[in-house]
Amino acid sequence: MSTTITNPLRVGLRQERVIAPQCLVIFGASGDLTHRKLVPALFELYKQRRLPSEFALLGCxxxxxxxxxxxxxxxxALGETINENxxxxxxxxxxxxxxxxxxxxPEDLIKLSHRLEEIDRLRATRSNRxxxxxxxxxxxxxxCKALANAGLLSDPKRSRVVIEKPFGRDYASAQSLNQIVQSCGQENQIFRIDHYLGKETVQNxxxxxxxxxxxxxxxNRNYISSxxxxxxxxxxxxxxxxYYESSGALRDMVQNHLTQMLAITTMEPPGRFDPEAIRNEKAKVLLAARLADELEPWNCCIRGQYAPGGTKEAPIAGYRQEPGVDPSSTTETYVAMxxxxxxxxxxxVPFYVRTGKRLAKRLxxxxxxxxxxPVHLFDAAGGSPTANQLILRIQPDEGAEWRFEVKSPGSGMRSRPVEMEFSYDESFGEPSDEGYVRLLADAMLSDPTLFTRSDEVEAAWRLYxxxxxxIEDSPWQLPIHPYESRTWGPAAADTLLANDGLLWRRP
Incomplete structure (x- = not known):
């Protein structure tokens, strides 16, 4: 009799919920996001047998x-993936x-309604959209108004809308947009997507x-210093x-991706694992967040823009030399606060947030x-003990590291830092799904856990x-600091931590 040995860490993998028959309608189907992310994610769901046989994708x-x-x-768009499948x-x-x-x-929406009815009959999608x-x-x-006026959002149990970022440009525009989309359907029909929330380590x-x-x-503050x-x-x-010239790093990355990471890291325990309970806690902690210096906000934020770099053989253009960019642009490609x-x-407890393009490493x-x-009892290899750190890696190598002090080999009592590491790929024997795979599945399941609610969006915009x-009214108070491409950003960003006796981590 043969015995099958199972990796205990793989137990429970792919026990996914069943997606109901439905039609996914993508507006902007000729665009880059559909080609690079959405259709590859849907094909991955299909290969994993997580899409129902009664499924259709309508590109518009x-x-x-x-x-x-x-x-x-x-x-x-899928390229080699198709050759293998x-x-x-x-x-x-x-x-x-x-x-x-x-x-x-409006006449196009009428045609769309008829086409969806045709697909319902052909693919048995049961009017779920x-x-x-x-x-x-x-x-x-x-x-959203066009869909509502065409009657395509009238059934909250059968229809939902996924909206990409950025949701608004500031607090007032986000409020206005929320009012519009909520007039078109119920809040539980609106899925404001942030693909960072689909990453395994963010959920972990x-x-x-x-x-x-x-x-x-x-x-908490009793044990964590920063x-x-x-x-x-x-x-x-x-x-x-x-897009980027009208957005910049603050709108493109900080207001959504980094703020969601902040909220999940700092939220209070929910009373139960329930979508609204989790989103309640995220909204509460964002309402408690503030800039370190609200009276003089230029003291707690540094903006930068990548300049030319690279080598003579492989030069890298600066932001202002990029096609389509204003040669005198003051758009930030780096921001730290x-x-x-x-x-x-x-x-x-100080929270330091940074993001940038053309930095030294992708992570x-x-x-x-x-x-x-409280007392240093032992000599340390570097002169003083290294503070314990928990490092949660979101990308590219999803996992976690725990850094702590141990005794160095040999006589005497001298300490040195070591690392304990967890990797998703190594532990579970397969790579994590790309963020859109999880989020598209959740949207079709009507599960809003990993999507941002209206009050979360407004709280994030209110913060920034x-x-x-x-930047709009007094740009000289938040000047652009140039930094060489493939470095860790402008030196001015170091001052945010230096005043507290700290340094940015250099992976």
């Missing part, structure tokens, strides 16, 4: 494509359709904190100059630094609007 855009052209474009692709592609639609034309607005942010409000912060009694008692949250990219603006959270758990992480031991107004 203004281009006069046919079903065949749309399928061909999506096949080209020919049969799966053929089966998946049979459920791909296309309809030319301009959301600003998820509408994904992968369009310019200026069409979010009007897009909740499990790490609330499933392990060794962490929760020390996850927290750093970093999202660093090695790439430049690439082909997004038109210091925040506080005024509540019982975190009072007095996203949360670093919790613990207070030093003073800085945005300062």
């Amino acid at each position: 855009a203004r281009r006069p494509w046919s079903n065949e052209i749309f399928r061909q474009k999506m096949a080209e 020919h049969l799966a692709w053929d089966q998946f592609a049979a459920g791909l359709f296309y309809e030319p639609v301009d959301l600003q034309k 998820t509408f994904y607005l992968s369009v310019s942010p200026k069409f979010y409000g009007s897009g 912060i909740l499990v790490l904190r609330f499933a392990n009694t060794i962490f929760e008692p020390i996850w 927290v750093q949250i970093t999202a660093a990219e090695t790439v430049g603006v690439e082909e997004r100059a038109n 210091k925040l506080f959270i005024d509540n019982w758990r975190w009072q007095g 996203s992480e949360v670093v919790l630094t613990f207070r030093e031991a 609007t003073p800085l945005l107004e300062l």
Whole structure:
């Protein structure tokens, strides 16, 4: 009799919830996001057998494509993935359709309604629909109105809308947009997506904190001295100059991705694992967050912009030399700031947040630094003991590190820092799903846990609007500091921590 040996860490993997029959409608189907992220994520769900057989994808855009052209474009986007999964692709592609639609034309919405009824009959999708607005942010409000006016959002149990970032440009515009979309459907139909929340390690912060009694008692101001949250990219603006010139790093990364990482790291334990209970706690902690210097906010924020770098053989263009960028642009590609959270758990603990393009290394992480031991009993290898740190790696190598002091080998009592490491790929024997895989599945399941609620969005914009107004009205108070490409940003950012006797972590 044979015995099967099972890796205990793999027990429970892929026990996924069943997605109901439905049609996913992507507006902006000819765009980059659909090609690079959405369709690859859906195909991954199909390969994992997590999509129902009664599933259809309807791509919509203004281009006069046919079903065949749309399928061909999506096949080209997937590239080598199809070569390895020919049969799966053929089966998946049979459920791909296309309809030319301009959301600003009511007659196009009428045609869309008829096409959806046709797909319902052909694919047995039972009138369950998820509408994904992968369009310019200026069409979010009007897009929701068009869907509502066409009667496509009338059933809150069968229809939902996914809205991409950025949701607004500041506090006032986010409030206005919330009012519009909430007039078109119920809040439980609105899914404001942030792909960082689909990453395993971001979700794992909740499990790490609330499933392990060794962490929760020390996850507060009594034991943690500071927290750093970093999202660093090695790439430049690439082909997004038109968007980025009107956005900048503060709107593009801090207000959404980094703020969600902040909220999950600092929220209070929810009374139960329930979508609204979790989102309640995230909203509460964001309402308690503030800039470190509210009266003079320029003292707690540094803006930067990448300059030329690289080598003579492989030069790297600066931001102002990128195609489509104003040669005198003052748009920030780097931003660092210091925040506080005024509540019982975190009072007095500084939070340092930074993000930038063309930095030295691609990574996203949360670093919790613990207070030093009250008495240093042992000599340390570096002259003084290294503070304990818990490092939560969001990307590219999802996992965690725990840094602590141990005795060095040999005679005497000399300490040195060591690391204990956990890697998702190594421990579970397979790579984590890309963020959009999880989030698309959750949206089709009507599970809002990993999506931002209206009050969360407004609280985040409220936190940063003073800085945005300062940049708009008094830009000289938040000047742009140039930094060489493929470095760790402007030296001025070091002053945010130096005043507290700290340094940015250099991975």
